[in-house]
Amino acid sequence: MSLEHAILGFLREQAMSGYDLKTLCFDHDAAHFWTADQAQIYRTLERLEARALVSSKVRRQRSRPDRKVYTLTQPGAEELDRWASTIHPLPPLRDPFLIQLRFAGELSDELLLDLLRSHRVALQDRLDTSRERLGVESRGQSREVLLHRLTLEYTTTVTRAAIDWVDDSISSIETAIEQDRPTAAGVQRRLFSPRTQPKGSAS
Amino acid sequence: MSLEHAILGFLREQAMSGYDLKTLCFDHDAAHFWTADQAQIYRTLERLEARALVSSKVRRQRSRPDRKVYTLTQPGAEELDRWASTIHPLPPLRDPFLIQLRFAGELSDELLLDLLRSHRVALQDRLDTSRERLGVESRGQSREVLLHRLTLEYTTTVTRAAIDWVDDSISSIETAIEQDRPTAAGVQRRLFSPRTQPKGSAS
DNA sequence: CATTGCTATATGTCCTCACATATACTTGTA
DNA sequence: TACAAGTATATGTGAGGACATATAGCAATG
Secondary structure, three states: OHHHHHHHHHHHHOOEEHHHHHHHHHHHHOOOOOOOOHHHHHHHHHHHHHOOOEEEEEEOOOOOOOEEEEEEOHHHHHHHHHHHOOOOOOOOOOOHHHHHHHOOOOOOHHHHHHHHHHHHHHHHHHHHHHHHHHHHHOOOOOHHHHHHHHHHHHHHHHHHHHHHHHHHHHHHHHHHHHHHOEOOOOOEOOOOOOOOOOOOOOO | OHHHHHHHHHHHHOOEEHHHHHHHHHHHHOOOOOOOOHHHHHHHHHHHHHOOOEEEEEEOOOOOOOEEEEEEOHHHHHHHHHHHOOOOOOOOOOOHHHHHHHOOOOOOHHHHHHHHHHHHHHHHHHHHHHHHHHHHHOOOOOHHHHHHHHHHHHHHHHHHHHHHHHHHHHHHHHHHHHHHOOOOOOOOOOOOOOOOOOOOOOO
Protein backbone atom coordinates (compact mmCIF):
# COMPACT_ATOMS: atom_id res chain seq x y z
CA MET A 1 0.00 0.00 0.00
CA SER A 2 1.28 3.46 -0.92
CA LEU A 3 0.25 5.20 2.28
CA GLU A 4 2.00 2.61 4.42
CA HIS A 5 5.25 3.15 2.59
CA ALA A 6 4.93 6.90 2.62
CA ILE A 7 4.64 6.72 6.40
CA LEU A 8 7.62 4.40 6.65
CA GLY A 9 9.53 6.86 4.48
CA PHE A 10 8.73 9.85 6.65
CA LEU A 11 9.57 7.91 9.80
CA ARG A 12 12.93 6.96 8.32
CA GLU A 13 13.76 10.64 8.10
CA GLN A 14 12.51 11.39 11.58
CA ALA A 15 10.67 9.64 14.42
CA MET A 16 7.27 11.28 14.82
CA SER A 17 3.76 11.07 16.21
CA GLY A 18 0.68 10.54 14.09
CA TYR A 19 -0.19 14.15 14.62
CA ASP A 20 3.17 15.25 13.22
CA LEU A 21 2.78 12.98 10.21
CA LYS A 22 -0.55 14.59 9.45
CA THR A 23 0.29 18.24 10.06
CA LEU A 24 3.93 18.34 9.03
CA CYS A 25 4.18 15.65 6.36
CA PHE A 26 0.89 14.93 4.62
CA ASP A 27 -0.49 18.45 4.85
CA HIS A 28 2.71 20.01 3.52
CA ASP A 29 5.61 17.94 2.25
CA ALA A 30 3.52 15.31 0.47
CA ALA A 31 0.43 17.42 -0.17
CA HIS A 32 1.21 17.76 -3.87
CA PHE A 33 1.32 14.01 -4.55
CA TRP A 34 -0.51 12.21 -1.76
CA THR A 35 -3.09 13.18 0.78
CA ALA A 36 -4.29 11.27 3.81
CA ASP A 37 -6.74 12.12 6.50
CA GLN A 38 -5.99 11.80 10.19
CA ALA A 39 -8.05 8.68 10.85
CA GLN A 40 -6.30 6.88 8.03
CA ILE A 41 -2.85 7.79 9.33
CA TYR A 42 -3.60 6.64 12.87
CA ARG A 43 -5.08 3.35 11.76
CA THR A 44 -2.21 2.72 9.37
CA LEU A 45 0.26 3.34 12.19
CA GLU A 46 -1.57 0.75 14.29
CA ARG A 47 -1.30 -1.78 11.49
CA LEU A 48 2.38 -1.03 10.93
CA GLU A 49 3.08 -1.46 14.62
CA ALA A 50 1.18 -4.76 14.69
CA ARG A 51 3.49 -5.92 11.89
CA ALA A 52 6.51 -4.62 13.82
CA LEU A 53 7.54 -2.28 11.01
CA VAL A 54 7.39 0.63 13.43
CA SER A 55 7.56 0.85 17.21
CA SER A 56 6.07 3.45 19.51
CA LYS A 57 6.67 4.92 22.89
CA VAL A 58 4.47 7.38 24.72
CA ARG A 59 6.13 10.63 25.69
CA ARG A 60 4.40 12.44 28.46
CA GLN A 61 4.13 16.21 28.11
CA ARG A 62 3.11 18.69 30.74
CA SER A 63 0.39 21.02 29.58
CA ARG A 64 -0.16 18.94 26.46
CA PRO A 65 -1.76 15.57 25.64
CA ASP A 66 0.66 12.65 25.56
CA ARG A 67 2.48 12.04 22.30
CA LYS A 68 2.87 8.56 20.84
CA VAL A 69 6.15 8.77 18.98
CA TYR A 70 6.71 6.18 16.25
CA THR A 71 10.14 4.97 15.17
CA LEU A 72 11.04 2.96 12.09
CA THR A 73 12.30 -0.53 13.00
CA GLN A 74 14.89 -2.56 11.11
CA PRO A 75 12.21 -4.73 9.42
CA GLY A 76 10.39 -1.51 8.56
CA ALA A 77 13.47 -0.08 6.88
CA GLU A 78 13.95 -3.30 4.95
CA GLU A 79 10.35 -3.32 3.81
CA LEU A 80 10.67 0.28 2.67
CA ASP A 81 13.81 -0.45 0.67
CA ARG A 82 12.25 -3.53 -0.85
CA TRP A 83 9.16 -1.60 -1.93
CA ALA A 84 11.13 1.41 -3.14
CA SER A 85 13.28 -0.75 -5.40
CA THR A 86 10.35 -2.65 -6.91
CA ILE A 87 8.93 -1.66 -10.30
CA HIS A 88 5.21 -1.17 -9.86
CA PRO A 89 2.73 -1.15 -12.75
CA LEU A 90 1.51 2.27 -13.83
CA PRO A 91 -2.01 2.73 -12.45
CA PRO A 92 -4.62 3.77 -15.02
CA LEU A 93 -5.46 7.46 -15.37
CA ARG A 94 -8.60 8.42 -13.51
CA ASP A 95 -9.91 11.93 -13.97
CA PRO A 96 -13.48 12.91 -13.15
CA PHE A 97 -13.15 16.12 -15.16
CA LEU A 98 -12.69 14.08 -18.32
CA ILE A 99 -15.91 12.19 -17.64
CA GLN A 100 -17.62 15.52 -17.30
CA LEU A 101 -16.14 16.81 -20.51
CA ARG A 102 -16.81 13.60 -22.39
CA PHE A 103 -20.52 13.89 -21.58
CA ALA A 104 -20.90 17.65 -21.82
CA GLY A 105 -22.57 17.27 -25.21
CA GLU A 106 -25.94 18.57 -24.07
CA LEU A 107 -24.57 21.66 -22.34
CA SER A 108 -24.82 25.09 -23.89
CA ASP A 109 -21.68 26.47 -25.49
CA GLU A 110 -21.28 29.06 -22.76
CA LEU A 111 -21.66 26.55 -19.93
CA LEU A 112 -19.12 24.28 -21.54
CA LEU A 113 -16.61 27.11 -21.87
CA ASP A 114 -17.27 28.20 -18.29
CA LEU A 115 -16.50 24.69 -17.12
CA LEU A 116 -13.16 24.74 -18.89
CA ARG A 117 -12.33 28.22 -17.63
CA SER A 118 -13.08 27.20 -14.04
CA HIS A 119 -10.93 24.15 -14.47
CA ARG A 120 -8.15 26.37 -15.71
CA VAL A 121 -8.39 28.57 -12.63
CA ALA A 122 -8.07 25.56 -10.34
CA LEU A 123 -5.09 24.25 -12.28
CA GLN A 124 -3.43 27.66 -12.26
CA ASP A 125 -3.81 27.76 -8.50
CA ARG A 126 -2.14 24.38 -8.21
CA LEU A 127 0.65 25.54 -10.50
CA ASP A 128 1.25 28.71 -8.48
CA THR A 129 1.42 26.73 -5.26
CA SER A 130 3.91 24.19 -6.55
CA ARG A 131 6.07 26.86 -8.18
CA GLU A 132 6.18 28.78 -4.95
CA ARG A 133 7.22 25.66 -3.06
CA LEU A 134 9.87 24.94 -5.68
CA GLY A 135 11.40 28.32 -5.02
CA VAL A 136 11.35 27.98 -1.25
CA GLU A 137 11.96 24.34 -0.42
CA SER A 138 14.41 23.20 -3.03
CA ARG A 139 17.61 24.80 -1.86
CA GLY A 140 20.39 22.35 -1.22
CA GLN A 141 22.15 19.57 -3.09
CA SER A 142 21.57 16.47 -0.97
CA ARG A 143 19.98 13.45 -2.57
CA GLU A 144 16.84 13.88 -0.45
CA VAL A 145 16.38 17.49 -1.46
CA LEU A 146 16.94 16.65 -5.11
CA LEU A 147 14.32 13.89 -5.02
CA HIS A 148 11.89 16.17 -3.25
CA ARG A 149 12.52 18.84 -5.88
CA LEU A 150 11.84 16.34 -8.65
CA THR A 151 8.42 15.53 -7.21
CA LEU A 152 7.58 19.22 -7.13
CA GLU A 153 8.80 19.63 -10.68
CA TYR A 154 6.53 16.80 -11.70
CA THR A 155 3.53 18.69 -10.40
CA THR A 156 4.52 21.93 -12.12
CA THR A 157 5.35 20.23 -15.42
CA VAL A 158 2.20 18.16 -15.61
CA THR A 159 -0.04 20.96 -14.37
CA ARG A 160 1.47 23.37 -16.88
CA ALA A 161 0.68 20.83 -19.61
CA ALA A 162 -2.88 20.46 -18.37
CA ILE A 163 -3.34 24.23 -18.53
CA ASP A 164 -2.04 24.29 -22.09
CA TRP A 165 -4.50 21.56 -22.92
CA VAL A 166 -7.37 23.57 -21.44
CA ASP A 167 -6.35 26.59 -23.50
CA ASP A 168 -6.18 24.54 -26.68
CA SER A 169 -9.52 22.94 -25.87
CA ILE A 170 -11.16 26.31 -25.38
CA SER A 171 -9.80 27.40 -28.75
CA SER A 172 -11.02 24.24 -30.45
CA ILE A 173 -14.49 24.69 -29.04
CA GLU A 174 -14.63 28.37 -29.94
CA THR A 175 -13.59 27.52 -33.48
CA ALA A 176 -16.27 24.85 -33.69
CA ILE A 177 -18.88 27.29 -32.41
CA GLU A 178 -17.72 29.84 -34.95
CA GLN A 179 -18.04 27.36 -37.79
CA ASP A 180 -21.43 26.35 -36.48
CA ARG A 181 -22.79 29.91 -36.71
CA PRO A 182 -24.96 30.90 -39.61
CA THR A 183 -22.74 32.18 -42.42
CA ALA A 184 -23.39 35.34 -44.38
CA ALA A 185 -25.99 33.46 -46.36
CA GLY A 186 -27.75 32.52 -43.12
CA VAL A 187 -27.14 28.82 -43.67
CA GLN A 188 -26.22 26.63 -40.73
CA ARG A 189 -23.17 24.84 -41.98
CA ARG A 190 -22.70 22.38 -39.18
CA LEU A 191 -24.76 21.33 -36.21
CA PHE A 192 -22.43 22.01 -33.34
CA SER A 193 -24.93 23.35 -30.89
CA PRO A 194 -26.34 20.83 -28.44
CA ARG A 195 -29.55 19.06 -29.26
CA THR A 196 -31.45 20.95 -26.60
CA GLN A 197 -30.75 24.23 -28.40
CA PRO A 198 -33.13 25.41 -31.11
CA LYS A 199 -32.29 23.53 -34.24
CA GLY A 200 -33.79 25.51 -37.06
CA SER A 201 -36.15 28.44 -37.25
CA ALA A 202 -38.78 27.08 -34.89
CA SER A 203 -40.11 28.76 -31.73
CA MET B 1 -20.17 9.73 -7.99
CA SER B 2 -18.15 9.79 -11.19
CA LEU B 3 -18.84 6.22 -12.25
CA GLU B 4 -22.59 6.70 -11.91
CA HIS B 5 -22.52 9.67 -14.20
CA ALA B 6 -20.22 8.02 -16.70
CA ILE B 7 -22.76 5.20 -16.97
CA LEU B 8 -25.62 7.68 -17.35
CA GLY B 9 -23.59 9.37 -20.07
CA PHE B 10 -22.99 6.21 -22.02
CA LEU B 11 -26.63 5.18 -21.70
CA ARG B 12 -27.71 8.56 -23.03
CA GLU B 13 -25.80 7.78 -26.21
CA GLN B 14 -27.17 4.25 -26.47
CA ALA B 15 -29.25 1.82 -24.41
CA MET B 16 -27.03 -1.05 -23.36
CA SER B 17 -26.49 -4.00 -21.06
CA GLY B 18 -23.96 -4.08 -18.24
CA TYR B 19 -21.85 -6.36 -20.36
CA ASP B 20 -21.81 -3.84 -23.20
CA LEU B 21 -20.89 -1.03 -20.82
CA LYS B 22 -17.93 -3.03 -19.61
CA THR B 23 -16.62 -4.40 -22.89
CA LEU B 24 -17.52 -1.57 -25.27
CA CYS B 25 -17.38 1.53 -23.08
CA PHE B 26 -15.11 1.15 -20.06
CA ASP B 27 -12.61 -1.18 -21.70
CA HIS B 28 -12.26 1.03 -24.75
CA ASP B 29 -13.91 4.43 -25.03
CA ALA B 30 -13.26 5.50 -21.44
CA ALA B 31 -10.21 3.35 -20.75
CA HIS B 32 -7.86 6.35 -20.94
CA PHE B 33 -9.62 8.34 -18.23
CA TRP B 34 -11.72 5.97 -16.13
CA THR B 35 -11.71 2.26 -15.52
CA ALA B 36 -14.32 0.12 -13.80
CA ASP B 37 -14.55 -3.56 -13.19
CA GLN B 38 -17.56 -5.63 -14.06
CA ALA B 39 -18.87 -6.09 -10.53
CA GLN B 40 -18.79 -2.37 -9.97
CA ILE B 41 -20.74 -1.65 -13.15
CA TYR B 42 -23.45 -4.17 -12.38
CA ARG B 43 -23.92 -2.96 -8.84
CA THR B 44 -23.96 0.65 -9.94
CA LEU B 45 -26.65 -0.16 -12.51
CA GLU B 46 -28.74 -1.74 -9.73
CA ARG B 47 -28.42 1.40 -7.65
CA LEU B 48 -29.26 3.65 -10.58
CA GLU B 49 -32.35 1.57 -11.33
CA ALA B 50 -33.42 1.69 -7.68
CA ARG B 51 -33.24 5.48 -7.96
CA ALA B 52 -35.17 5.35 -11.25
CA LEU B 53 -32.38 7.08 -13.16
CA VAL B 54 -32.28 4.13 -15.55
CA SER B 55 -34.81 1.42 -16.42
CA SER B 56 -34.17 -2.09 -17.65
CA LYS B 57 -35.89 -4.76 -19.65
CA VAL B 58 -34.71 -8.27 -20.20
CA ARG B 59 -34.26 -9.25 -23.83
CA ARG B 60 -34.33 -12.98 -24.36
CA GLN B 61 -31.82 -14.34 -26.86
CA ARG B 62 -31.74 -17.80 -28.35
CA SER B 63 -28.37 -19.45 -28.01
CA ARG B 64 -27.17 -16.71 -25.63
CA PRO B 65 -27.82 -15.72 -22.02
CA ASP B 66 -30.52 -13.11 -21.54
CA ARG B 67 -29.49 -9.49 -21.82
CA LYS B 68 -30.68 -6.86 -19.38
CA VAL B 69 -30.78 -3.72 -21.46
CA TYR B 70 -30.67 -0.43 -19.55
CA THR B 71 -32.21 2.78 -20.82
CA LEU B 72 -31.71 6.30 -19.49
CA THR B 73 -34.90 7.72 -17.97
CA GLN B 74 -35.97 11.36 -17.95
CA PRO B 75 -34.84 11.85 -14.31
CA GLY B 76 -31.58 10.18 -15.27
CA ALA B 77 -31.02 12.60 -18.12
CA GLU B 78 -31.79 15.52 -15.80
CA GLU B 79 -29.39 14.25 -13.17
CA LEU B 80 -26.70 13.87 -15.81
CA ASP B 81 -27.20 17.41 -17.09
CA ARG B 82 -27.23 18.78 -13.58
CA TRP B 83 -23.96 17.02 -12.72
CA ALA B 84 -22.32 17.86 -16.01
CA SER B 85 -23.01 21.57 -15.55
CA THR B 86 -21.74 21.70 -11.96
CA ILE B 87 -18.24 22.93 -11.18
CA HIS B 88 -16.55 20.27 -9.10
CA PRO B 89 -13.46 20.91 -6.99
CA LEU B 90 -10.19 19.65 -8.44
CA PRO B 91 -9.29 16.44 -6.61
CA PRO B 92 -5.76 16.37 -5.18
CA LEU B 93 -3.00 14.74 -7.20
CA ARG B 94 -2.27 11.20 -6.06
CA ASP B 95 0.64 9.41 -7.63
CA PRO B 96 2.29 6.38 -6.02
CA PHE B 97 5.36 6.77 -8.22
CA LEU B 98 6.10 10.10 -6.58
CA ILE B 99 6.02 8.47 -3.15
CA GLN B 100 8.49 5.96 -4.44
CA LEU B 101 10.75 8.62 -5.86
CA ARG B 102 10.44 10.82 -2.80
CA PHE B 103 11.76 7.98 -0.63
CA ALA B 104 14.28 6.49 -3.02
CA GLY B 105 17.09 8.11 -1.07
CA GLU B 106 18.60 4.83 0.09
CA LEU B 107 18.60 3.21 -3.34
CA SER B 108 21.76 2.86 -5.38
CA ASP B 109 22.21 5.29 -8.24
CA GLU B 110 21.69 2.55 -10.81
CA LEU B 111 18.49 1.26 -9.19
CA LEU B 112 17.11 4.78 -9.03
CA LEU B 113 17.84 5.37 -12.71
CA ASP B 114 16.34 1.99 -13.62
CA LEU B 115 13.17 2.94 -11.81
CA LEU B 116 12.87 6.13 -13.81
CA ARG B 117 13.64 4.36 -17.07
CA SER B 118 10.96 1.74 -16.42
CA HIS B 119 8.51 4.47 -15.60
CA ARG B 120 9.38 6.11 -18.89
CA VAL B 121 8.68 2.90 -20.80
CA ALA B 122 5.25 2.60 -19.21
CA LEU B 123 4.45 6.23 -19.99
CA GLN B 124 5.65 5.88 -23.57
CA ASP B 125 3.35 2.91 -23.98
CA ARG B 126 0.43 4.97 -22.72
CA LEU B 127 1.37 7.78 -25.09
CA ASP B 128 1.58 5.46 -28.09
CA THR B 129 -1.84 4.01 -27.28
CA SER B 130 -3.56 7.35 -26.95
CA ARG B 131 -1.90 8.74 -30.08
CA GLU B 132 -3.03 5.74 -32.04
CA ARG B 133 -6.58 6.19 -30.83
CA LEU B 134 -6.43 9.89 -31.67
CA GLY B 135 -5.59 8.99 -35.26
CA VAL B 136 -8.33 6.39 -35.58
CA GLU B 137 -11.30 7.55 -33.52
CA SER B 138 -11.28 11.30 -33.92
CA ARG B 139 -12.61 11.72 -37.42
CA GLY B 140 -15.74 13.82 -37.62
CA GLN B 141 -16.89 17.22 -36.51
CA SER B 142 -19.85 16.54 -34.24
CA ARG B 143 -19.78 17.94 -30.74
CA GLU B 144 -19.56 14.43 -29.27
CA VAL B 145 -16.58 13.50 -31.39
CA LEU B 146 -14.83 16.77 -30.58
CA LEU B 147 -15.30 16.24 -26.83
CA HIS B 148 -14.07 12.69 -27.11
CA ARG B 149 -11.03 13.92 -29.04
CA LEU B 150 -10.30 16.48 -26.34
CA THR B 151 -10.19 13.78 -23.68
CA LEU B 152 -7.73 11.80 -25.78
CA GLU B 153 -5.64 14.91 -26.34
CA TYR B 154 -5.55 15.41 -22.59
CA THR B 155 -3.97 12.02 -22.12
CA THR B 156 -1.39 12.57 -24.85
CA THR B 157 -0.51 16.08 -23.67
CA VAL B 158 -0.14 15.18 -20.03
CA THR B 159 1.66 11.92 -20.71
CA ARG B 160 4.06 13.67 -23.07
CA ALA B 161 4.79 16.16 -20.27
CA ALA B 162 5.36 13.35 -17.80
CA ILE B 163 7.86 11.74 -20.17
CA ASP B 164 9.70 15.04 -20.53
CA TRP B 165 9.82 15.25 -16.76
CA VAL B 166 11.28 11.76 -16.49
CA ASP B 167 13.95 12.66 -19.03
CA ASP B 168 14.84 15.84 -17.17
CA SER B 169 14.89 13.95 -13.88
CA ILE B 170 17.27 11.34 -15.27
CA SER B 171 19.56 14.13 -16.44
CA SER B 172 19.45 15.86 -13.07
CA ILE B 173 20.32 12.68 -11.26
CA GLU B 174 23.12 11.83 -13.66
CA THR B 175 24.55 15.29 -13.18
CA ALA B 176 24.35 14.93 -9.42
CA ILE B 177 26.10 11.56 -9.60
CA GLU B 178 28.76 13.08 -11.81
CA GLN B 179 29.38 15.88 -9.33
CA ASP B 180 29.45 13.37 -6.53
CA ARG B 181 32.28 11.36 -8.09
CA PRO B 182 35.77 11.82 -6.73
CA THR B 183 37.46 14.67 -8.55
CA ALA B 184 40.98 14.49 -9.99
CA ALA B 185 42.28 15.03 -6.47
CA GLY B 186 40.30 12.04 -5.26
CA VAL B 187 38.25 14.19 -2.93
CA GLN B 188 34.56 13.47 -2.54
CA ARG B 189 33.01 16.86 -3.10
CA ARG B 190 29.46 16.09 -2.18
CA LEU B 191 27.70 13.24 -0.50
CA PHE B 192 25.20 12.24 -3.13
CA SER B 193 25.45 8.50 -2.74
CA PRO B 194 22.94 6.94 -0.37
CA ARG B 195 23.89 6.45 3.23
CA THR B 196 24.13 2.69 2.85
CA GLN B 197 27.00 3.15 0.42
CA PRO B 198 30.54 3.34 1.77
CA LYS B 199 31.05 6.77 3.20
CA GLY B 200 34.78 7.20 3.51
CA SER B 201 37.66 4.74 3.38
CA ALA B 202 36.23 2.25 5.84
CA SER B 203 35.13 -1.26 4.92
C1' DC C 1 -16.00 33.80 32.90
C1' DA C 2 -17.18 31.70 28.53
C1' DT C 3 -15.86 30.45 24.15
C1' DT C 4 -12.83 29.30 20.75
C1' DG C 5 -8.67 27.16 19.10
C1' DC C 6 -4.70 24.14 19.46
C1' DT C 7 -2.54 19.71 20.59
C1' DA C 8 -3.32 14.80 20.39
C1' DT C 9 -5.42 10.26 19.87
C1' DA C 10 -9.32 7.16 18.91
C1' DT C 11 -13.62 5.13 16.98
C1' DG C 12 -17.79 4.52 14.00
C1' DT C 13 -19.53 4.26 9.61
C1' DC C 14 -20.13 4.48 4.84
C1' DC C 15 -18.53 4.55 0.04
C1' DT C 16 -15.77 3.11 -3.82
C1' DC C 17 -13.19 -0.05 -5.83
C1' DA C 18 -10.76 -4.48 -6.74
C1' DC C 19 -10.48 -9.34 -6.81
C1' DA C 20 -12.40 -13.78 -6.74
C1' DT C 21 -15.87 -16.91 -7.70
C1' DA C 22 -20.45 -18.89 -9.21
C1' DT C 23 -23.71 -19.92 -12.76
C1' DA C 24 -25.18 -21.23 -17.35
C1' DC C 25 -25.43 -21.88 -22.08
C1' DT C 26 -23.07 -21.94 -26.68
C1' DT C 27 -19.49 -22.15 -30.10
C1' DG C 28 -15.18 -23.47 -31.71
C1' DT C 29 -11.23 -26.38 -31.33
C1' DA C 30 -8.07 -30.31 -30.23
C1' DT D 1 -15.80 -35.95 -26.78
C1' DA D 2 -13.63 -33.05 -23.80
C1' DC D 3 -11.95 -28.50 -23.06
C1' DA D 4 -11.36 -23.77 -23.70
C1' DA D 5 -13.35 -19.40 -24.84
C1' DG D 6 -17.14 -16.18 -25.39
C1' DT D 7 -21.60 -14.16 -23.67
C1' DA D 8 -23.98 -12.53 -19.66
C1' DT D 9 -25.29 -11.62 -14.85
C1' DA D 10 -24.66 -12.01 -9.84
C1' DT D 11 -22.58 -12.32 -5.13
C1' DG D 12 -18.97 -12.42 -1.37
C1' DT D 13 -15.40 -10.11 0.71
C1' DG D 14 -11.83 -7.06 1.95
C1' DA D 15 -8.89 -3.07 1.39
C1' DG D 16 -8.44 1.81 1.15
C1' DG D 17 -10.21 6.03 1.88
C1' DA D 18 -13.45 10.04 3.46
C1' DC D 19 -16.20 12.20 6.85
C1' DA D 20 -17.95 12.79 11.37
C1' DT D 21 -17.59 12.67 16.09
C1' DA D 22 -15.64 11.82 20.85
C1' DT D 23 -12.41 12.90 24.40
C1' DA D 24 -9.48 15.95 27.00
C1' DG D 25 -6.52 19.39 28.70
C1' DC D 26 -4.39 23.86 28.01
C1' DA D 27 -3.89 28.63 26.08
C1' DA D 28 -5.58 32.73 24.38
C1' DT D 29 -9.22 35.88 23.48
C1' DG D 30 -13.38 38.50 24.30
